[in-house]
Each structure stands twice: as C-alpha cells, then as structure tokens.
Amino acid sequence: MxxxxxxxxxxxxxxxxxxxxxxxxxxxxxxxxxxxxxxxxxxxxxxxxxxxxxxxxxxxxxxxxxxxxxxxxxHAAFPSEAPSCLRCGVMKFRAKITGKGRLELFIHVSGTVARLAKVCVLRVRPDSLCFGPAGFRGLREAGLWCEVRRGAFQQFHMEGVSEELDEIHLELTAEHLSRAARSAAGASSLKLQLTHRRRPCLTVAVALASPLGRARSVVHDLPVQVLPRRAWRDCPPPSLRAADASIHLPRWRTLRSIVERMANVGDHVLVEANLRGRMTLSMETEVVSIKSYFKNLGNPPESAGVPPHRDLESMVQVRVDNRKLLQFLEGQQINPTMALCNIWDNSLLQLVLVQEDVSLQCFIPAL
Incomplete structure (x- = not known):
C-alpha cells in the first residue's frame, strides 16, 4: 500500500x-x-x-x-489490528459511541473540558470516564470534575493495573481531545482506544458517512502520559462534606448575562443562598453597587436533612473571583437537565450540572 x-x-x-x-x-x-x-x-x-x-x-x-x-x-480503526495494550503493562481500554445525541454530548463534554483546563487527567474506571485537574491543588484554585458514565457508550471495555486497582490514569492535552471529537460531527460512530505508537496514545477513530456510499474514517493518535500509581493521589475525586446551602440555579442565560455585566464593573461577586429557595448575586465598588435577587428557585431533597436549630431563612455566602465564575458559565457547552449551586460559608462555591449520563462539577474557592 x-x-x-x-x-x-x-x-x-x-x-x-x-x-x-x-x-x-x-x-x-x-x-x-x-x-x-x-x-x-x-x-x-x-x-x-x-x-x-x-x-x-x-x-x-x-x-x-x-x-x-x-x-x-x-491500522484498522477498531479493534483487532490495533495494539490493544501498552508495552509497559497490560492495561487495556476501548469504547464506542454511536447515535447523534450521544456523539454531540461527547463533543460538548470534551469542548467544555478544553475550555476550562489546558491539561487534564482522564481517569478510566470500569463504570465511567472521569476528567479531573492535573496535579492536586486542593481548594486554592478553581477546578473541575467531569464524569461520563458507562451508559453514554454503546461499547465499553477496560482492564486496569490489577483486579484490586482496576483503573487507568492518563494525562493529556484537553484541546487535542476536543479537536479530535469535533471531527465526529455528523459521523456514524466514534471509537476510543488506548494504543502504543512509539509511545502511549489515546486513539480516536471517527467513522464518517459518505454520499458515495464508501466507508471513510479519520483516526487521531493523541499522545498521553500513563500516570504511575504513586501519582494517583495527586488527582483524587472530589470528597466534601455536606454543603451549608444547596439551591437550584436560575435560567442559565439569565445568570450568565448578570455575571457578565458584573464582570465589566468589578473583579469579585458575592453569592448568597438559603434553604428557602432564595439566591442573590451582588457586587460593590466605590462608584456603584449592584444586586440581583432570585426567589422560589427550590432546594434539592438533600437539603431537607438540616439540623433542627438551623434558620432556613439565614443566607450562606461566599465571595469568588468574577472572571472564574464567568469562565465556567461561558465555557460549559452541555444542556443540563439539573443545575445546582452548593455553598460552603466563606469557603467554597460549587456548581453542579447533570445531563443524562454526564455530570460536571466546577469548584471556585473563596477569596
């Protein structure tokens, strides 16, 4: 050939x-x-x-x-002709996505991760793919955690380091994955596979439809770094105590528009919420003071288990960087069926988006 x-x-x-x-x-x-x-x-x-x-x-x-x-x-796109394991171990991973809705969802997920993180860690587990920050920074910097559950894939198979540690951790450039996924717009399927091309790679094979009836495919080999087990502790999944206040977010476009206007005036925004479905966004400078009110937003069922002495009308607050909040509001591309705001008083703001088999979390520390 x-x-x-x-x-x-x-x-x-x-x-x-x-x-x-x-x-x-x-x-x-x-x-x-x-x-x-x-x-x-x-x-x-x-x-x-x-x-x-x-x-x-x-x-x-x-x-x-x-x-x-x-x-x-x-190599053939998938799966027999391509090396299915790394030369440095027995780890294996391959998955396939079909259907217009699922393909678009994965394109939006990869695009969102690329907008919010330059380098990320792809954590392959038996029941999901998880995108997390590269390197542990605690709550000192804004971060994200995105989970794509197994139900989003038509085929999903992986073999981790061992039966006890059935996981694979790959560090990669998020923009490379986003660009490869975007080539699947209008495709019939997208396949992911861990391969070895002189070095470990995440191979993305896209099967394209042809008006002439001929099968076409585009294959992207994305170099990845396989993280050793000693580095896994640097990218742990989020583990937090129950939030002081949890509330449903208002309409996304409305919220983004308000935060965008506030970002043009000042650098900080004060987010407040209570357990009666009320939420406020405010900022104040030497020249101007802005405050937006939302009510009847509703609280998730988990908020019902509060201590008896807790005043449900009391507002829990956190002051965060306006640019980081706006970056998430503008960067996320999925259309969530549920959007939550969790606040730890004067400590942390967490935004949670859920759509079918995908969940996206953004953490913004207090100033």
Whole structure:
C-alpha cells in the first residue's frame, strides 16, 4: 500500500476521491517520520490514488523513510489490528459511541473540558470516564470534575493495573481531545482506544458517512502520559462534606448575562443562598453597587436533612473571583437537565450540572 503525505486542507477531498482512510498527525509522537500538522493516508488495495497537489501545484510525495508495509503507521480503526495494550503493562481500554445525541454530548463534554483546563487527567474506571485537574491543588484554585458514565457508550471495555486497582490514569492535552471529537460531527460512530505508537496514545477513530456510499474514517493518535500509581493521589475525586446551602440555579442565560455585566464593573461577586429557595448575586465598588435577587428557585431533597436549630431563612455566602465564575458559565457547552449551586460559608462555591449520563462539577474557592 503506497503511503502519501497530505495536508489537513486536502483531507476531505482525498477521502471523497479515493475512498480511503485518513490518520491525522495531531500532536504526533516524535520520530514517526512526517512533518507536524500533516496527515497520513492509505487506501485499500487496488484503489487508484489520485494525484494530490501541494503548495504551488506540486504533487505530494510519500514520506521519506516510510516503508509501505509498516503496520505501526496505519491500522484498522477498531479493534483487532490495533495494539490493544501498552508495552509497559497490560492495561487495556476501548469504547464506542454511536447515535447523534450521544456523539454531540461527547463533543460538548470534551469542548467544555478544553475550555476550562489546558491539561487534564482522564481517569478510566470500569463504570465511567472521569476528567479531573492535573496535579492536586486542593481548594486554592478553581477546578473541575467531569464524569461520563458507562451508559453514554454503546461499547465499553477496560482492564486496569490489577483486579484490586482496576483503573487507568492518563494525562493529556484537553484541546487535542476536543479537536479530535469535533471531527465526529455528523459521523456514524466514534471509537476510543488506548494504543502504543512509539509511545502511549489515546486513539480516536471517527467513522464518517459518505454520499458515495464508501466507508471513510479519520483516526487521531493523541499522545498521553500513563500516570504511575504513586501519582494517583495527586488527582483524587472530589470528597466534601455536606454543603451549608444547596439551591437550584436560575435560567442559565439569565445568570450568565448578570455575571457578565458584573464582570465589566468589578473583579469579585458575592453569592448568597438559603434553604428557602432564595439566591442573590451582588457586587460593590466605590462608584456603584449592584444586586440581583432570585426567589422560589427550590432546594434539592438533600437539603431537607438540616439540623433542627438551623434558620432556613439565614443566607450562606461566599465571595469568588468574577472572571472564574464567568469562565465556567461561558465555557460549559452541555444542556443540563439539573443545575445546582452548593455553598460552603466563606469557603467554597460549587456548581453542579447533570445531563443524562454526564455530570460536571466546577469548584471556585473563596477569596
């Protein structure tokens, strides 16, 4: 099979004309033999490969020093031909997402994580995928925790370090995963697999529909760092005591609009809530004072178990950085069926979004 080197702009035309499969070299592991940002493509045996024109009308050439039969440069999207475990261990992971709704949900989740974190840790567990911050910072900095449960996948299989420690921790660049997931817009399926391409990679294979009836796929190899067990304690799941106040959030657009206007005036916002469904957002400077009131928002059932002496009308408050709150309100892309605000008095603000098999938590420490 001849190997051709084509640029990202030529990928769609090549697929349409040749009916082949394309592997992107996004964040490609070094030493494989192609220039950054290039795409390797192969066609099935017997398929005629059209001439590809590069800058200035020059025809693209095969990558130098790239044997046509080298199996580590091309593999079937899923699952048999690709290495399913790492050379450094027996860890395995593969998953498949089908259906327009589930594909869009995963695209939105990966996009949200990319907007809120540059580098994240993907924690693969038998029942879910979890995105968390890279490195433990406690409550000193804003952070996120996103869980995609097994129900969001049509297929899901993993084997961890051992039966007792049945998990895999991968550190990766969130934007790389988001870009790979965005290529699944309008696709028929998206597959994730832990592979080894000179180094550990998370392979994202996207099966695209073709108007000509030919099967096409785009494969992204995203380099990851497999975290050893001693580093797992640096990315623990959130574990907090019961909040002092928990309340349903108002309409998302309304809340975002108010916080955006406050961010244009000052750097801090005071968030207050009680157990009677009341919530206020306020800020004050030397020139202006702004306060927004919400009532009848409702409290989740968990709030019912409060101590008998607790005054349900008393407001619990936390002052946070306006920019960090606005970053989350603007960055999240999922359409939640439930949105909660949890407050620990003068300590922490937690926003929780839930949609089907996905939950997203944002933690913003008090100033």
């Amino acid at each position: 001849p190997a051709l080197l084509i640029t990202g702009a030529e990928t769609e035309a090549f697929c349409e004309r040749a009916g082949g499969q394309v592997r992107t070299a996004l964040a490609r592991p070094p030493g494989v033999g192609s220039r950054p940002g290039a795409v390797e493509a192969r066609t099935e045996p017997g398929t005629r490969v059209p001439a590809l024109l590069g800058p200035g009308g020059r025809a693209g050439r095969a990558a130098p020093g790239t044997p046509a039969d080298r199996k580590d440069l091309w």
